[in-house]
Amino acid sequence: MTLKTSGPIHRPRPQPGLFQTLALAGALAGVAGYAIWTTARRHGAGAVHPPDDAPGRTATRSRFGRHAVTGRTVTIARPRQEVYEFWRDFRNLEGVMENVTQIEAEGAMTRWTIRGPADTHLRVETETVSDRPGEQIAWQSTPGSQIETKGKIMFRDAPGRRGTEVEAIIAYVPPGGRVGQIIAKLFQAEPAIQGRRDLKRLKMLLETGEVATSANRKSA
Amino acid sequence: MRALTWQGKHDVRVETMPDPEIVNPRDAIIEVTSTAICGSDLHLYDGVIPGMLAGDILGHEFMGRVVDTGPGSTLQKGQRVVVPFTISCGSCFFCSHQQYAACDNSNPAEKQDVSEKLYGHATGGLFGYSHLTGGYPGGQAEYVRVPFSDVGPIVIPDGMEDDDVLFLSDILPTGWMAAANADIGPDDTVVVWGCGPVGLFAIQSALAMGAARVIGIDHYPNRLALARKLGAQVIDYTQTHVLEALMELSGGLGPDAVIDAVGMEAHGFAPDTVMDNFKQTVGVGADSGHALREALMAVRKGGRVSVPGVYGGFLDKFPLGALMEKGLQLRTGQTHVQKYTAELLRRIQEGELDTTFLISHRLPLEDAARGYDNFKTNQNDWTKVVLKPGLQV
Ligand SMILES: NC(=O)c1ccc[n+]([C@@H]2O[C@H](COP(=O)([O-])OP(=O)(O)OC[C@H]3O[C@@H](n4cnc5c(N)ncnc54)[C@H](O)[C@@H]3O)[C@@H](O)[C@H]2O)c1
Ligand SMILES: [Zn+2]
Ligand SMILES: [Zn+2]
Numbered sequence: 001m002t003l004k005t006s007g008p009i010h011r012p013r014p015q016p017g018l019f020q021t022l023a024l025a026g027a028l029a030g031v032a033g034y035a036i037w038t039t040a041r042r043h044g045a046g047a048v049h050p051p052d053d054a055p056g057r058t059a060t061r062s063r064f065g066r067h068a069v070t071g072r073t074v075t076i077a078r079p080r081q082e083v084y085e086f087w088r089d090f091r092n093l094e095g096v097m098e099n100v101t102q103i104e105a106e107g108a109m110t111r112w113t114i115r116g117p118a119d120t121h122l123r124v125e126t127e128t129v130s131d132r133p134g135e136q137i138a139w140q141s142t143p144g145s146q147i148e149t150k151g152k153i154m155f156r157d158a159p160g161r162r163g164t165e166v167e168a169i170i171a172y173v174p175p176g177g178r179v180g181q182i183i184a185k186l187f188q189a190e191p192a193i194q195g196r197r198d199l200k201r202l203k204m205l206l207e208t209g210e211v212a213t214s215a216n217r218k219s220a
Numbered sequence: 221m222r223a224l225t226w227q228g229k230h231d232v233r234v235e236t237m238p239d240p241e242i243v244n245p246r247d248a249i250i251e252v253t254s255t256a257i258c259g260s261d262l263h264l265y266d267g268v269i270p271g272m273l274a275g276d277i278l279g280h281e282f283m284g285r286v287v288d289t290g291p292g293s294t295l296q297k298g299q300r301v302v303v304p305f306t307i308s309c310g311s312c313f314f315c316s317h318q319q320y321a322a323c324d325n326s327n328p329a330e331k332q333d334v335s336e337k338l339y340g341h342a343t344g345g346l347f348g349y350s351h352l353t354g355g356y357p358g359g360q361a362e363y364v365r366v367p368f369s370d371v372g373p374i375v376i377p378d379g380m381e382d383d384d385v386l387f388l389s390d391i392l393p394t395g396w397m398a399a400a401n402a403d404i405g406p407d408d409t410v411v412v413w414g415c416g417p418v419g420l421f422a423i424q425s426a427l428a429m430g431a432a433r434v435i436g437i438d439h440y441p442n443r444l445a446l447a448r449k450l451g452a453q454v455i456d457y458t459q460t461h462v463l464e465a466l467m468e469l470s471g472g473l474g475p476d477a478v479i480d481a482v483g484m485e486a487h488g489f490a491p492d493t494v495m496d497n498f499k500q501t502v503g504v505g506a507d508s509g510h511a512l513r514e515a516l517m518a519v520r521k522g523g524r525v526s527v528p529g530v531y532g533g534f535l536d537k538f539p540l541g542a543l544m545e546k547g548l549q550l551r552t553g554q555t556h557v558q559k560y561t562a563e564l565l566r567r568i569q570e571g572e573l574d575t576t577f578l579i580s581h582r583l584p585l586e587d588a589a590r591g592y593d594n595f596k597t598n599q600n601d602w603t604k605v606v607l608k609p610g611l612q613v
Contacts, residue, residue: 077313098330162313197329200342204325208309208368209245209292212328212345214356216240216365 057169069171074199077163078206084134084155086206087166096201096211098194109142122146122179148173168199222609223277223361224588229267230596232589237277240357240365245292248369250303254382255282255359257588257595257605258305258390259416259483260530264349265592268484269532271334271350279607280305280347281390282359283382286369294370301373302388303366304557307345307356310371314344321346321554326367327354338533346554359389360588362609374561377569383576384568386606387421392575393560394528395421395481399429401526401551402477409433411466411475411518412452413511415443417604418528419481420578423452426479428572435469437462437511439487440600446578466518474520482511483529492537509535516542527552578604584611 057071076083086092090110091103101121102113108129114122124147126139138152151170158165174180201211223237240249258281263269283302286295295301308320315323326345327335335343335352345367348358357365366373376385399422404410410431412419415438426434427450436447437455444454455465466475486493486508496508512527516539519525525548543550567573580603583591591605 075313077311077316193333197332200329200332203312204309204329207311208325211244212309212326212354212367213243214328214331214345214354215243216357217238218241218243 055167066173067171068174069169070195071167071169072196072199073165073167074203075158075162075165076203076206080155080157080164081134083164083166083206084137087153087155087202088131088137093198093202096205097198098201110139124149146179147175166199166202168195170195221362222585223357224279224585224607225274226264226272226276226278227274230265230593232265232278232592234586234588237357237361240363242288242290243365244367245290246368246370247290248286248293248295248366248373249288250282250284250301250364250366250373251287252282252284252359252362252364252585252609253300254284254386255279255361255585255607255609256386256390257281257360257591257607259418260349260390261592262596263484263530263532265596266485269350269352269530270338271352271355273351273355276348276351276355277357277361278348279358279360280349281386282347282364283376283386283389284364286373287363289369292370295373295375300376300378302376302385302561303347303359303364304372304374304388304393304561305347305349305390306372306554306557307347307354307367308371308558309368310558315371318556318559319553320344320556320558322556331355344554360585360607362585372558374565376565380569383579383606385565385575387417387575388557388561388564388568390555390557391417391421392564392573393557394418394555395423396425396560396564397553397555398422398479398481398526398528399425399431401528402426402479402524403549404429404431404477406430407432408476409435409470409473410477410479411435411437411515412447412479412481413437413515414480414482414529415440415447415454416481416599417578419443419479420446420450420603422479422481422528423447423450424573426477427451428567431477433470435466435475442600443603446603449577462514463518470520475518475523476520477524477526478515478519480512480515480525480527480529484508484531484533486510486512496536509538513537513539516548519546519548521546523548525550528555530554579606581605582611583607584613585609586613 057069090105094100094103099115100112101115104111108127110126112124116122125142125145127142128139130138136152136154140150141148149172154167156165204211221237221239222234224232225235226232261278264272286297286299286301289295306321307326308315308323309325312324321344323344327342331351331354332342343353345354345356347356395418402410404426408431410426412422415436423434423436434452436452437457438444439456439458444456447454455462493508493510515525568575585607588607594602595605
């Protein structure tokens, strides 16, 4: 699969309430035609602007086909290999993904259980489709998954001694019907928010050994 | 435990709340022995900082005894510590550049969205402040959960009184950083707007850093008297045309550096203040910036502007032209407390800094609401209030 990560990709406007955790993110993906996004952006009446260097998901155009795409980069002050290895064991992500209640990994397959409102659960099943140690991991959903998704996470050395730049990109087909309603309810806010929060928690855990909370008690 | 809670504008109450416990490995629990009311608390009290919820425990300037530690804490039970109001992990990009107030890892991820929208980047975590900065329960309480207790708290040697060291938590380093940000040289004239606790400590710091002349501005006679006792000249802005006076007092050159220790609730019956207050009242979310505007006008060409005063949102009629055309430098920020605590503790021990002269009242925690009311409405006599949970009512 070729997920293109930079160049003039047209960012699909995240649909309110559609998308939440990176797991989900991990869960969510599905970029069929990234190639088309490499066409130059058009502004106004026919003026062709040459491509710039920004990631495609930051483009002003909102949407590509049936897919919504989101993503986020964080810098983590840890060595690249260490960050990669932490992510590689998906079960580690339970600690950073807010609404993921369970992650089961079996070979290349991973099953994510995501908590929905009123005791509902979403099951997302993904298959790891590429794994370049220390560099990137890509996945896509299996036919049995409740959400059709595809994504990847990339690890690059940050400039100087700043650690590792971690970039996650997730594309997904916004589900309709009951599943769509659950997701909409679950993630009322801006859909990319949850993925962003999860990446920040990953950073906290790797940089400080814990995830910040202002709760005064464990039970709270 | 008993704790002072925010209920709404001008409504704070001491209530019984659940005791905190160790949540994360690097936490410690502190039993508070002294905690102060800060000018920043007044912004919360007045309801001009967004992101407060009824029931929030206030207080960010506190010290006490360690009563419990997580496995990752370096503190020991029984130690006396002063806790910086800024919560800092010690290892992120910002902490490793000593920009502790900008810590990337102390504001819980789920609380970062609003400040990221409002300011472009999420803020660090602060005790007893808005949910924009994490919503951490604060120090005007019998007990506090202190995250990253291996980084922030400074252990106090035996024999030093609470009152000598309490302000290491906030206003002492804030006054110090205010002066440091003004890049003071030996021939400089430095002007400080506001002779509240932060302004007074900024004056003391500017003199310690060798300023030739320091001028304090306020309108409360008692606060101006304290500034004068430190060695500053004073201006009462209700009696004097401030800009004209500053030109005259600085030999027609204008002050080399100016410090705004007033912040977003500047008083005065200047037209801009009236308009700012009107907007604040009707909830337009504009900060009142009379002191800052005046400071920008007063400072000499190529001078330095230091802003320890807190602003939360937007400021109208900001004299950006003065900043650009005069080639000014402006520095500001929540204080990077941990950067300064060790040095300031040494200066207290060696008698170079007086930390107790501004304390006007010591009250039991139960009397906290009275402390807020007076610190707000009776500023001439109530310079600085220290709450002592151990004091009997
Ligand atoms: N940067 C930080 O980390 C930090 C830390 C602590 C406090 N602060 C801020 O510093 C500011 C001062 O704190 P404080 O505890 O001294 O508060 P305070 O309210 O006790 O003092 C403010 C003083 O400013 C005076 N003042 C008001 N309008 C004025 C004007 N137009 N000209 C001159 N003086 C004027 C008031 O009379 C008062 O004495 C507040 O905004 C507070 O939030 C910032
Ligand atoms: Zn303060
Ligand atoms: Zn940090």
